[in-house]
Amino acid sequence: MSLDPTVRERLDQLVGSDAVVLFMKGQRGAPQCGFSATVCQILDGFVPEYTTVDVLADPSIRDGIKQYSEWPTIPQLYVDGEFIGGCDIIQEMAGDGSLAPALGIDVVAGDAPAITITAAAAEALTQIAAQQPAARALHLRIDARFQAGLYFGPEEETSHLVESGGIKLFVDPLSATRADGMTIDAVDTGDGPGFQIDNPNAPALAEVGEMTVSELQQLIASDTPYQLFDVRTPDERAIAHIDGARLLDEEGTALLEGLDRGTMLVFHCHHGGRSASAAKHFADQGFTNVWNVTGGIDAWAREVDSSVPRY
Numbered sequence: 001m002s003l004d005p006t007v008r009e010r011l012d013q014l015v016g017s018d019a020v021v022l023f024m025k026g027q028r029g030a031p032q033c034g035f036s037a038t039v040c041q042i043l044d045g046f047v048p049e050y051t052t053v054d055v056l057a058d059p060s061i062r063d064g065i066k067q068y069s070e071w072p073t074i075p076q077l078y079v080d081g082e083f084i085g086g087c088d089i090i091q092e093m094a095g096d097g098s099l100a101p102a103l104g105i106d107v108v109a110g111d112a113p114a115i116t117i118t119a120a121a122a123e124a125l126t127q128i129a130a131q132q133p134a135a136r137a138l139h140l141r142i143d144a145r146f147q148a149g150l151y152f153g154p155e156e157e158t159s160h161l162v163e164s165g166g167i168k169l170f171v172d173p174l175s176a177t178r179a180d181g182m183t184i185d186a187v188d189t190g191d192g193p194g195f196q197i198d199n200p201n202a203p204a205l206a207e208v209g210e211m212t213v214s215e216l217q218q219l220i221a222s223d224t225p226y227q228l229f230d231v232r233t234p235d236e237r238a239i240a241h242i243d244g245a246r247l248l249d250e251e252g253t254a255l256l257e258g259l260d261r262g263t264m265l266v267f268h269c270h271h272g273g274r275s276a277s278a279a280k281h282f283a284d285q286g287f288t289n290v291w292n293v294t295g296g297i298d299a300w301a302r303e304v305d306s307s308v309p310r311y
Contacts, residue, residue, distance in 0.1 A: 007064040014061075015068075015078050020050035020103060023065050024075040027248055028052045029281030030231040030274040035087040036075045042094045043077075046103050046174065048144040056233055057249035079103060097158065100174065112160035113171060113180040115140070120186035122165035124193035125150075138168065142175040145284060146202035150184075150195060178202075206283035208276070211266060211291040213300045219266070220244060226264040229256065231278045232297075236270065240297055240309045248278065261286045268293035268300070270311075 015021055020043070026032030028040055028050070043050055055062035055074055062074070069076055069083045077084040079102055084090070093099035100106075117125070129138065129152070136152040139159070159170040171179055182199040211219070219226060229252060230237055230245040237247055245268065246252045256265070265287055267275035272294050279292040293300075301308040 003064055003067045004060070007060050008068065011061070011064055011068045014053050016081050018051035019080055020047055021053065021078045022050060022075055023053045023055055023061075023078075025054070025056050026233070027054055027231065027253060027278065027281075029278035030248070030269065032056060032233055033074075035073075039075045039077065039087050039090050042090055042099070044145065044147075045094075045141065045143040046100060046105060054250055054253075057247075057251070061250075105174070112162050113176045113182070115162050115164055115169065115171070115179060116183040117165040117167050117169070118183065118185045119165060121184045121195060122167050124186040124195070125167050128193070137170055139170045139172075140175060140179065141172065142178040142199070146178060146199060148182075148197045148199065206280065206287075206290075208279045208283050209291045210294050212294055213304050216242075216266065216268075216293055216300070217304050224264065226266055227256065227259065228266045228268070229278070230297075231267055231269045231275050236311070239311050240301065242268065242297060242300055242305075242308070256282065257285075259287075262288055264289045264291070266291045266293060269296045271298055272296045 014023075022028075022039060022043065024031060024036035024039065026036055031037040031040055040052075053061065055065060065074070065076055066072055071083065071086060073086050076086055077090055084102060085093070090099065093102060125138065132152045135154065137155045139151050139153055139156075140148065141151070142148045156170055156172065159172045160176050162169045162171055178201050179199065180201065182197060182201070185196045185198070187194045187196045216228075220228075228242065228245045229248045230241065231248045234247065234249070246255070248256070248267075259265075265279070265282060267279045267290075269275040269278075272292060275296060276292045279290050283290040295303075297308065298310060301310045
């Protein structure tokens with residue numbers, strides 16, 4: 001069956017709407033499937049901004065994009081109007097180094113970054129490393145938003161090897177361009193060792209406030225202007241919803257992105273996890289008054305409105 005011309009025209013517009021466009025289940029800040037989450041995580045490591053299209057919000061787009069690309073699965077990545085591939089291909093390209101040039105990123109091999117690991121951090125990392133298999137090495141990854149992560153994995157010949165405080169640390173070339181001058185220190189989290197990373201290259205962190213459901217109730221009853229967004233799936237919203245909340249689908253996202261950056265934005269989901277990610281995403285876009293509803297609609301049903309179904 002041929003693709004409906006109206007759907008094709010709309011897909012042409014979506015594909016050409018940005019240099020990097022990802023058709024996925026959910027939104028960048030709130031993916032609704034593991035494959036979409038994986039591709040978002042990979043892209044976050046390469047580019048700070050890209051456009052996502054939630055195929056769950058429109059069955060014609062969900063089915064049409066498969067005909068449009070002649071590719072049977074979601075997610076699907078387009079760069080400069082060209083179809084790149086799905087999750088498996090993106091993972092493969094990220095691993096073999098071909099994704100960066102496909103995204104227009106020129107990763108120039110340079111010197112290893114200068115990284116300081118404090119004595120306290122070195123001691124904590126040594127203890128953690130002692131519990132790892134001998135073949136696993138410590139890695140540092142810094143994504144395009146300068147969010148840093150330490151993890152253990154196989155040694156990589158393409159990564160820089162940095163030594164500090166008696167610790168060997170592998171840093172991939174892209175992360176190395178973001179890591180020079182950073183310090184890794186240990187902090188006590190109460191549940192074991194944690195790490196504090198001070199990176200002079202990172203931009204100022206965007207802040208997100210936490211709002212209780214009682215405070216949301218007061219906000220709704222007040223004259224304060226705000227926008228309330230629901231980041232759950234359409235199926236979840238059909239089960240239960242908070243009056244006045246707008247689904248963060250394609251239409252909702254378009255409305256949000258057109259708002260003044262000083263608009264008060266409030267996000268909720270089922271329990272507060274997905275909405276926290278969405279709130280952080282839009283705070284990073286420059287919105288300055290962003291809130292996450294702690295406990296989500298489940299807390300709303302328990303503490304505010306018992307007529308809202310729990311699931």
